[in-house]
Amino acid sequence: MKNHWWKALGVIILLYTFTAGMLLPLKPGIVAVNPSAVRTGDTVTLSVQGYNTFFTQSKTPVRAWLKLDEQRALAAEDIEVISDNALRVSFDIPAHLPVSRRVQDFTLLLDNDVDGASVLPSALLVTQDSIQPERGEALWANSPITDLHEKSGITFPFRNILAETIRNTYFHVALWFAMLFLFIGGVISSVRYLANNDLNADYRAQAQTTVGLIFGLLGLITGIIWARNTWGAGYKFWNLREVDVKQAMTMVALFVYLAYFVLRMAFEDAERKARLSAVYNIFAFVALIPLIYVVPRLTDSLHPGSGGNPALGGEDLDNTMRMIFYPAIIGWTLLGFWMAQLYYRLIKAQMRVDEG
Amino acid sequence: MGLIKETLALMRKDLVLEWRGKYALSGILLYVFSTVFIIYTSFDEVEPKAWNTLFWVVLLFASISAIVKSFVQENSPRQLYYYSLTNPIAVILSKTLYNIGLLMVVSLLTWACFALMAGNAVKDNSQFFLALFLGSVGLSITFTFVAAIAGKADHSATLQAIMSFPLVLPILLTLIRLSANALRLEQDSSISDDIAILAGIDLLSLGMALLLFPFLWRE
Numbered sequence: 001m002k003n004h005w006w007k008a009l010g011v012i013i014l015l016y017t018f019t020a021g022m023l024l025p026l027k028p029g030i031v032a033v034n035p036s037a038v039r040t041g042d043t044v045t046l047s048v049q050g051y052n053t054f055f056t057q058s059k060t061p062v063r064a065w066l067k068l069d070e071q072r073a074l075a076a077e078d079i080e081v082i083s084d085n086a087l088r089v090s091f092d093i094p095a096h097l098p099v100s101r102r103v104q105d106f107t108l109l110l111d112n113d114v115d116g117a118s119v120l121p122s123a124l125l126v127t128q129d130s131i132q133p134e135r136g137e138a139l140w141a142n143s144p145i146t147d148l149h150e151k152s153g154i155t156f157p158f159r160n161i162l163a164e165t166i167r168n169t170y171f172h173v174a175l176w177f178a179m180l181f182l183f184i185g186g187v188i189s190s191v192r193y194l195a196n197n198d199l200n201a202d203y204r205a206q207a208q209t210t211v212g213l214i215f216g217l218l219g220l221i222t223g224i225i226w227a228r229n230t231w232g233a234g235y236k237f238w239n240l241r242e243v244d245v246k247q248a249m250t251m252v253a254l255f256v257y258l259a260y261f262v263l264r265m266a267f268e269d270a271e272r273k274a275r276l277s278a279v280y281n282i283f284a285f286v287a288l289i290p291l292i293y294v295v296p297r298l299t300d301s302l303h304p305g306s307g308g309n310p311a312l313g314g315e316d317l318d319n320t321m322r323m324i325f326y327p328a329i330i331g332w333t334l335l336g337f338w339m340a341q342l343y344y345r346l347i348k349a350q351m352r353v354d355e356g
Numbered sequence: 357m358g359l360i361k362e363t364l365a366l367m368r369k370d371l372v373l374e375w376r377g378k379y380a381l382s383g384i385l386l387y388v389f390s391t392v393f394i395i396y397t398s399f400d401e402v403e404p405k406a407w408n409t410l411f412w413v414v415l416l417f418a419s420i421s422a423i424v425k426s427f428v429q430e431n432s433p434r435q436l437y438y439y440s441l442t443n444p445i446a447v448i449l450s451k452t453l454y455n456i457g458l459l460m461v462v463s464l465l466t467w468a469c470f471a472l473m474a475g476n477a478v479k480d481n482s483q484f485f486l487a488l489f490l491g492s493v494g495l496s497i498t499f500t501f502v503a504a505i506a507g508k509a510d511h512s513a514t515l516q517a518i519m520s521f522p523l524v525l526p527i528l529l530t531l532i533r534l535s536a537n538a539l540r541l542e543q544d545s546s547i548s549d550d551i552a553i554l555a556g557i558d559l560l561s562l563g564m565a566l567l568l569f570p571f572l573w574r575e
Contacts, residue, residue: 194571255522262518266509276505279568280519283501286564290526290557 010334017328021170024320027151028053028115029158030123033108037125041095043077046124048087048108050115051158055081058112064089065145066106066124072098073109075143093126096136103127109145116151120160157318165229169321170328172222175215178332182212182340183257187285190278200348202274205281206264207344211336213257220250256284270351359449362442366450373429374458384422384462388414392469402474404539410474412532415466415491416524419459423499424516426451427507439573448569452500452562459492477539483547484538487531490554494527497558501565504572530554 032049048064055062064076064087080088087110097104108123156166189205192198263280267273374380391414395402402410430438438447467488470476478484499520506516534550536542 252522252525259519259522263505263509263515266511266515272508275571276508279571280502280505283561283564283568284523287498287523287526287557287561290553290560 006334007338010331010338013327013331014335017170017174017324017331021167021324021328025153025155026052026164026166027118027155027158029118029160029163030108030110030120031160031163033120033123036123037127038093040093040097040126040128043090043092044124045088045090046108048089048110050085050087050110050118051163052115053110053118054084054114055087055112056084058114060113062087062110062112064111065109065143066091067109067145068097068099068104068106071144072140072142073145074106074141092141094136094139094141096130096132096139097126097128098133098136098140100131100133101128102131111148113149114151115149117148118158154320156321161230165226166321168222168226170324172219172226174325174328174332175219175222177329178336179212179215179219181333182208182215182336183285185337185340186212187282190281193274193278194282197271199270199274202270202278203347203351204340204344205278207340207347208337209257209260209281210343211340213254214339215332215336216250216254216257220254223250253288256288260284359443359446362446363450363453366438366442366446367454370426370450370454380422380425380458381461384418385465387421388418388462388466388469391417392466392473396473399474402477404477404541405536407470407474407477408532408536408539408541411466411470412491412528412535414470415463416495416528418462418466419492419495420499420517420520421513422458422462423455423496423503424506424513425503426455426500427503428512430507444570444573445566447573448500448504448565451504452497452565455496455500456493459496460489463488463492479540480538484535486551487534487538490534490551490558491527491531494531494554494558494561495524497561497565498524498527501561501569504569508572527554527557530557 029051030048031051034047034049035044038044062079062081064079065073066076067073074091074093076089077092078090082088104126105122106124106126108120109117110119111117159166186205186208189201189208193201193205260277260281264273264277267276395410395414399406467478499516502516502520502523503512506512506519509515530550530553534547534554537547
């Protein structure tokens with residue numbers, strides 16, 4: 001048991017990841033608003049569709065604002081609760097806005113004591129008939145946003161478009177990190193082979209790289225599924241014109257490691273195979289590092305972390321998600337090294353059989 | 357100072373061999389000329405964007421066929437002979453430097469062929485030739501090192517292509533971007549970043565090649 005604790009730990013962490021990652025609910029959010037564009041001077045009634053909300057169970061009345069910027073917001077004139085997930089909210093849009101833009105976007109903010117505050121950025125576009133910021137300033141009936149409630153209980157953040165797929169962070173992203181750790185493990189084994197000329201280190205490098213490649217493929221597949229759900233069903237990963245650069249980069253990384261296996265197949269002699277593939281493995285890994293920095297900055301992408309899209313950090317990964325995301329990385333990494341160890345023993349047994 | 361002397365002597369030997377055979381350079385020249393001729397006859401007019409892409413693709417294949425033979429031509433008894441005489445670092449350094457020179461000649465010839473037949477699309481000469489220089493250095497470091505590995509196998513040309521194309525992708529993408537800027541296809545203020553990245557990749561891969569080659573040599 002002394003030497004196997006980490007395998008048990010990996011399995012327990014992954015069980016925790018699957019359970020918590022799949023079962024915890026999302027924070028209440030706003031899915032859609034209709035109509036989404038109006039003119040100044042209208043009184044608009046918006047039908048608001050909520051997600052995971054409990055409008056009817058709120059003890060205090062639901063409140064709503066149209067937020068212009070940090071200081072200025074319009075309060076709703078009238079709010080009618082239709083069901084847990086549906087509201088009708090009326091606003092009086094003044095005849096002039098205190099901004100010199102023709103089309104101004106407003107953020108919709110809802111608040112009640114059960115769901116806490118929920119936000120939909122750019123919910124409503126208001127077109128001004130004539131631009132007169134001074135008169136808009138005079139007409140503006142400001143009502144500051146105060147006393148927002150906090151949702152009680154543990155939830156994941158609600159993000160528009162992402163919605164429930166945010167849970168894929170624990171699989172897609174975590175598998176990627178685990179793949180990277182396995183490749184690093186493979187490089188260390190290769191260095192150890194070159195240092196000691198011990199064939200076992202070479203088998204270990206082969207096993208770790210193989211499992212890393214499998215995790216890379218799984219990361220790619222989960223990424224493709226995720227992209228089809230959030231970027232639209234038309235997204236095709238083989239269409240290079242619209243392919244996301246990070247996925248393209250992944251493919252290149254996988255090609256590099258596939259070449260590693262082709263190289264291994266090209267040699268019969270175990271010593272020679274081990275030395276050449278160890279040298280290539282180290283060189284390829286170092287050559288891949290610039291890939292991670294270079295390729296994403298070449299083009300804009302929908303992928304988080306480029307083209308102004310948020311990535312890990314900021315408010316997309318809140319503390320609740322961190323409680324599951326970081327363990328998920330550790331869990332997948334431990335599982336990966338366990339798989340690599342099993343495969344290593346298989347290779348070693350195979351070698352012994354071949355030798356007779 | 358023995359290292360520099362050995363390197364220079366080995367480079368001189370490669371140069372003399374090439375001069376006697378004239379096999380590599382004439383073959384590559386023929387390859388480049390026929391490819392550009394095909395491009396010229398199938399496109400009525402080569403647009404700058406296509407010019408940029410085709411130029412680097414032609415150069416990529418020309419340089420890979422120029423470099424793949426650098427270790428194949430040395431048979432194993434001769435390698436053993438070098439092994440007893442010289443430092444392995446001198447061997448890889450001489451091959452890399454020789455290939456940098458070869459690739460610079462090849463890239464200038466490719467550019468001349470393009471300019472002659474498909475028209476010269478380059479607007480900013482200094483930036484374009486800087487890209488050519490950095491590209492020759494980067495491609496030859498990676499290709500030479502991979503050629504040293506692939507040279508040990510039977511089907512070295514196939515192995516060379518499989519192993520080196522994914523590895524040079526970051527260099528190639530940065531180069532295409534840099535030369536797109538030199539062709540005024542796009543205006544970009546972060547050119548100095550690209551140059552720094554290219555120089556960084558070149559240095560990194562040179563360092564790895566020098567560090568790892570002695571292990572390849574030990575046969």
